[in-house]
Amino acid sequence: MKPAGWGELGWxxxxxxxxxxxxxxxxxxxLSIGVTAMMYxxxxxxxxxxxxxxxxxxxxxGAFFGVGGYLVGSGMSDYSQSFWLMAAISPIVGAILAALIxxxxxxxxxxxxxxxxxxxxxxxxxxxxxxxxxxxxxxGLYVLTDLRDQHIYWMLxxxxxxxxxxxxxxxxxxxxxxxxxIGGDETVARHVGINTATAKVILFTSTGFFAALVxxxxxxRWSYIEPNQVFSPQLSFLVVIMALLGGSGRLWGPLVGVIxxxxxxxxxxxxxxxxxxxxxxxxxxxxxxxxxxxxxxxLEELRARMRRAS
Amino acid sequence: xxxxxxxxxxxxxxxxxGGLVAVSNMSFDVAEHEMVGVIGPNGSGKTTMMNMISGxxxxxxxxxxxxxxxxxxxxxxxxxxxxxxxxxxxxxxxxGLSVLENVKAGAVFGHRQRWGREADDIAHxxxxxxxxxxxxxxxxxSLTYIDQKRxxxxxxxxxxxxxxxxxxxxxxxxxxxxxxGVELIHALRDEGRTVVMVEHVMDAIRSLCDRCVVMSSGAKxxxxxxxxxxxxxxxxxxxxxxxxx
Ligand SMILES: Nc1ncnc2c1ncn2[C@@H]1O[C@H](COP(=O)(O)OP(=O)(O)OP(=O)(O)O)[C@@H](O)[C@H]1O
Ligand SMILES: [Mg+2]
Numbered sequence: 001m002k003p004a005g006w007g008e009l010g011w012x013x014x015x016x017x018x019x020x021x022x023x024x025x026x027x028x029x030x031l032s033i034g035v036t037a038m039m040y041x042x043x044x045x046x047x048x049x050x051x052x053x054x055x056x057x058x059x060x061x062g063a064f065f066g067v068g069g070y071l072v073g074s075g076m077s078d079y080s081q082s083f084w085l086m087a088a089i090s091p092i093v094g095a096i097l098a099a100l101i102x103x104x105x106x107x108x109x110x111x112x113x114x115x116x117x118x119x120x121x122x123x124x125x126x127x128x129x130x131x132x133x134x135x136x137x138x139x140g141l142y143v144l145t146d147l148r149d150q151h152i153y154w155m156l157x158x159x160x161x162x163x164x165x166x167x168x169x170x171x172x173x174x175x176x177x178x179x180x181x182i183g184g185d186e187t188v189a190r191h192v193g194i195n196t197a198t199a200k201v202i203l204f205t206s207t208g209f210f211a212a213l214v215x216x217x218x219x220x221r222w223s224y225i226e227p228n229q230v231f232s233p234q235l236s237f238l239v240v241i242m243a244l245l246g247g248s249g250r251l252w253g254p255l256v257g258v259i260x261x262x263x264x265x266x267x268x269x270x271x272x273x274x275x276x277x278x279x280x281x282x283x284x285x286x287x288x289x290x291x292x293x294x295x296x297x298x299l300e301e302l303r304a305r306m307r308r309a310s
Numbered sequence: 311x312x313x314x315x316x317x318x319x320x321x322x323x324x325x326x327x328g329g330l331v332a333v334s335n336m337s338f339d340v341a342e343h344e345m346v347g348v349i350g351p352n353g354s355g356k357t358t359m360m361n362m363i364s365g366x367x368x369x370x371x372x373x374x375x376x377x378x379x380x381x382x383x384x385x386x387x388x389x390x391x392x393x394x395x396x397x398x399x400x401x402x403x404x405x406g407l408s409v410l411e412n413v414k415a416g417a418v419f420g421h422r423q424r425w426g427r428e429a430d431d432i433a434h435x436x437x438x439x440x441x442x443x444x445x446x447x448x449x450x451x452s453l454t455y456i457d458q459k460r461x462x463x464x465x466x467x468x469x470x471x472x473x474x475x476x477x478x479x480x481x482x483x484x485x486x487x488x489x490x491g492v493e494l495i496h497a498l499r500d501e502g503r504t505v506v507m508v509e510h511v512m513d514a515i516r517s518l519c520d521r522c523v524v525m526s527s528g529a530k531x532x533x534x535x536x537x538x539x540x541x542x543x544x545x546x547x548x549x550x551x552x553x554x555x
Contacts, residue, residue, distance in 0.1 A: 174418060174425060181415050184404030191364060192469060193390035193419035
């Protein structure tokens with residue numbers, strides 16, 4: 001990820017302010033799409049913080065997200081804690097979990113890392129379901145709050161803005177530079193003096209923190225939570241698809257992918273509810289084959305070519 | 311050139327890969343401002359020796375010290391920060407980064423940990439040093455082979471190392487490029503740098519090295535000035551095979 005400039009930060013601020021007005025002009029269907037899109041913007045942007053520069057494709061987002069949602073559900077339903085307390089605890093648990101996964105996967109790269117994160121996410125889902133069914137009573141969890149769609153939307157907007165701001169600082173810092181070098185060649189990274197383990201674990205931890213926070217914030221939207229539903233592996237894939245579609249070379253790349261994809265995804269869900277997995281697979285193939293650098297990467301490539309030609 | 315006190319000291323170092331002994335009981339010292347050549351036939355363990363000094367591999371036995379401090383139990387990134395910089399036999403650059411950023415990588419995380427303007431200045435200086443400043447913002451893919459080698463050398467120099475390890479830096483260059491390359495390394499020598507270089511180009515070794523260590527099948531078979539070792543019977547036998555000796 002190239003260092004982001006002040007101009008880009010200004011544009012981001014303008015977009016955040018504009019986005020804050022959406023609940024005032026839209027309601028019902030479009031607000032609901034807005035909530036979904038904002039959720040994916042926060043998730044994909046935080047995914048890109050780590051996976052963009054390092055090229056480590058993580059499929060663990062669903063696990064962190066699920067931890068967030070599940071903690072809110074369990075805390076409120078089983079232990080009568082407030083939503084706010086659980087929403088504050090969730091990202092910390094998500095971050096700790098991510099740090100542990102980060103350490104466990106340090107020696108893995110390429111496809112091994114991908115498979116490991118996917119397998120681990122599935123394992124967490126099964127363990128949580130098992131614990132829930134055997135020890136905590138097999139009933140689902142109720143998340144009853146006064147929060148409406150617009151409140152959830154605004155909270156997610158704040159999280160997305162925070163993720164962006166963090167990414168902006170990271171991209172201009174030593175650790176951001178270190179991650180780009182790690183993404184290029186880890187042997188070189190070590191030999192120029194980079195502690196590759198620390199750099200990777202720190203960024204991966206931030207991804208877990210934000211995914212769990214988003215999972216916690218969105219929980220009230222469903223009112224009723226089942227472990228099998230919040231730990232959906234599908235979410236991990238969607239986050240990767242949207243980030244790659246937009247382009248993971250820029251911090252704002254995911255934004256470009258999320259908005260059209262969310263709308264298409266909603267439409268597919270309604271028109272072809274049984275073919276959604278097929279649709280995900282198809283999108284993966286198309287993106288990897290035709291747009292490996294994402295829409296943003298392709299546009300930058302074209303611009304560079306035009307400049308050379310002129 | 312030779313001064314008292316060794317900067318780098320290798321003592322009884324052995325590296326085994328499973329049953330294969332790639333380096334066996336190697337010992338040698340490198341003094342400050344000295345340029346030491348490590349030579350030997352293909353597969354004799356030269357690169358493995360460099361890899362152990364830079365921390366890419368840990369020695370199976372023995373130890374390596376930098377200015378009296380043992381470094382052979384440190385990870386590569388710590389050894390780099392202690393002041394050992396290296397180039398790779400097969401050039402390793404970062405294709406997603408510009409030429410300048412490739413060199414800056416050395417300055418930012420290396421021995422002195424520069425940042426901001428300071429790191430940029432050093433990167434520009436080092437590129438100028440290897441004669442490549444005009445290419446600062448070019449993509450890596452547009453570089454010729456010697457230019458790639460120059461970028462890698464500039465990156466290593468940007469880390470301000472106290473000991474420089476060059477693994478066949480002159481290999482693969484055409485005759486004109488070779489001349490430029492030898493000049494460049496000569497300039498490093500004139501600066502009084504401490505260098506360990508693995509090399510096959512004998513003329514370069516003669517003109518550059520103060521001393522040579524000769525390896526064969528992982529072990530040291532000779533040590534001395536280039537002229538001494540290159541006329542040594544055992545060295546000739548190692549290079550040419552038993553029949554010709
Ligand atoms: N990572 C490794 N795993 C197993 N064997 C290795 C490894 N690295 C090197 N070797 C073996 O160790 C021996 C020494 O190899 P090395 O690369 O050090 O030789 P070299 O002297 O640098 O040769 P060249 O002149 O061809 O570069 C070879 O037999 C090689 O196959
Ligand atoms: Mg070699």
